[in-house]
Amino acid sequence: MSLWSRISAAGASAVISFSLFSSGCARLPRPEERTFIDDLGYPVRVRRDVKRIVSLLPSNSEMVCLLDCERLKGGTRYDRFPEELVRRVREKEIEIVGGGFDPSLEKIIEISPDLILVNGPSQQRVTLPLKRMGFPVFSLYPQDMDGIRRDFLLLGEILDREEKARRILADVETGLGDFRRRTRRNVKKRVYLQTWPDPMITVGKNSMSQWILDLAGGINIFKDMPFDSGKVSLEWIIQRDPEVLIFVDSQREFAERIRELPGWREINGVQKNHICFIEAVHLRRTIQFLDGVKRIHQCLFGTVS
């Protein structure tokens, strides 16, 4: 056997051994386990009675808590919703394991979760060692509202809370239907939504905020921007001439000043003083988006729906 063949054979056997070792997945699921396909296309075996969940993404933490908050044992430092989650964090029933990109693996191991919920490809650096240690790591990575609905139902199935998930979704759909009926006569308004003042950052195509604005009866003046969000200049805002300006709440000081700043006075919404504020949490990616829709609608049309 030549040297090259021997090296190749050794390499191939090493790769096969490593694959078998790292996956350990040649075996079939045990009776107490079920296999689900996550948003990255990986089959993940999950226990039927999941009791200890660690979530490395705020929107996933929120979904778990809406279904059964008691099972969430670890979350991120950015988790804010729902109320019950905040209370549980305060009472130390939920451990903060860090951020989405810098969680403490030791804390996660200490929690000993039977399900770890992660984002998408951007958290792979963290998820790989967890997978290698044998934890079931499940990616929930919705790209749009349909994806959020789908993932919520899937999570309901994993947690054996399908009925509750369907009920929550039905309530949201009913609320949305009612809202649409009551607001269908409103003429849509051109809106500029600013999420950061310097540089001026706004929302674009396919963002959750764009979707919420649209439902609320607004037309995002930068809906042709091919990103979730991006930097714009005042001249572009003047050119698009919005009827309403919405700022995220932390920008009150900036919004107070704009009437004195050159250029801003040229804008229709500034001339008519149609300026509102919204808390950033109402623009978050969540199944409970209706609150945000109603608040923006109130800002656009001055009525509570």
Next chain:
Amino acid sequence: MRRISLSWLILFFFFSLSLFLALSIGPVKISLFALSPRDQTILLNLRLPRALSSFFVGGGLALSGAVFQGLFRNPLADSYLLGISSGASLGAAAALVLGFTSPLAMFTGVSFFSFLGSLLALSLVFYFGRRDGYFSVFRLLLSGLGVGLLFSSLVAVLMIMAEEELRALIFFFMGGFSSASWETTWMAITLVPVCVWIAFYYARELNVLLLGEETALSSGVNTRRIQAIYAILAAFLTSISVSVAGLIGFVGLIIPHMVRMVFGADHRILLPVTFLLGGTFLILCDTIAKVVLAPSELPVGVVTSLFGVPVFLYLLKKERGEYGL
């Protein structure tokens, strides 16, 4: 001499052209020769300060790069050599993440604290770079490296604490003029020309320094003084630029080399040409940044790299000299 005069003419032509393009091109269609009141506001309060900011920041960065390259006799030196960028980043990160606001109304928080951060870095670098009452360029380099690393680590700590501020911080790292107004431009317009004048004034001494410290001393040049003046001047120019526009890479590295390739290494010519070309280059890059991804704006630092580096590499391949370094 005739060649140099022609080159100056060409440079001024490109400067005027870039200024004309910057004033003409934008989302709102305006005619420079028939302005409505709204067009006047856009031209005089948005486009003009933006173009002037780009010019003075670009010129300042290019000039400081040329000075550092000459001073340290290092072709890889650029405007951010002495840890200024880390100081400015720390100031900006502190303003964004910890919510510091500017005590002076004419500055934004980011602008004020990035300027303060760069001055703090500059003071530390010169404090540690000093020995027996003198500055050694190599001690300055090492002290710049140390201070830069220390401040970068602090920036990393603040970035971990950041939430939605992170995106604004990333835009600061890539620089830009999308929020330019007279309020942000005045510092560049008033301070940069003073620094530029001082730099031109001592250009002959900088030439002599390039021949080596011993030769310079024997020619009657106070080498320590000249080195200190230029190091402080170049670092101060960088601080002003960072405060106005964030971090814009490559201008301070590429432009001086381009000018050396064409005009040679005489700092009496090199410094003014570098300033003019740096300013012109950044006006053009900012105009491209405005339109290429419209309605969103590309950070100007991305454009300086995308368009500047290929030209630089082409000139590098063509040129066989050592540019006097």
